Amino acid sequence: MKITETGEFLVNYSNKYFSIESPIEQNKRHIIVLESAFQQYDIMPKRLGITMTPNFRNYIMVSPKSRVIRPSKDRFDTSMVIKADTLFTTIDKYVDNMAALSVFATASKITSFETVKAAAQRLATLHKPIKIDYRKRFGIEDKLMEKQIASPTTEAQEPKKFFCCKCKTTISEKVASFCWNNKSRFGGRAYCINCQKTINE
Numbered sequence: 001m002k003i004t005e006t007g008e009f010l011v012n013y014s015n016k017y018f019s020i021e022s023p024i025e026q027n028k029r030h031i032i033v034l035e036s037a038f039q040q041y042d043i044m045p046k047r048l049g050i051t052m053t054p055n056f057r058n059y060i061m062v063s064p065k066s067r068v069i070r071p072s073k074d075r076f077d078t079s080m081v082i083k084a085d086t087l088f089t090t091i092d093k094y095v096d097n098m099a100a101l102s103v104f105a106t107a108s109k110i111t112s113f114e115t116v117k118a119a120a121q122r123l124a125t126l127h128k129p130i131k132i133d134y135r136k137r138f139g140i141e142d143k144l145m146e147k148q149i150a151s152p153t154t155e156a157q158e159p160k161k162f163f164c165c166k167c168k169t170t171i172s173e174k175v176a177s178f179c180w181n182n183k184s185r186f187g188g189r190a191y192c193i194n195c196q197k198t199i200n201e
Contacts, residue, residue: 001066001067001068002017003071007022008022009023023060027058028058035056041122057080059087059090060080061082062081062082063084068081121182122178124174126193162176171190171192179196
């Protein structure tokens, strides 16, 4: 992989360089989406009644066996592009370099594994898989598809519908599963994300 002084990413294949989208800029867009989700859906746990806010660090991991050709640091910062096997070392170095005040603030956010897991599960329930029209993408005619439709015994069953037990709005299977996996909190009932906030942890 080669990174130019202007931040362009090039990969070498068969002794030729090909341009790819910048993973640095892609990560920045992902962080914006995550920040919005955390603010909108009350995903993070609370400490003394105040919602904790996550800190985001932009890292791009590449194979330990890959070679990264970088520009000089004063031309373009590539410190966030790291080998995958150096992730823990990179995080430890970042923590060591933090100012004492920052370390204290970070320590105040330390939570249990179960709390972090619950927050991750809340975030995962927001995921909506992209739907791709493969017929259009590959130029397959509808008539050809009709011929290949399976018999009634192999036809896909209609997806199950799940509803919030409080407000009766439709919810996804992931949201329902999150509630069922946290039976101690939700009593084995499924709630939408908004109604989950009204259930005491």
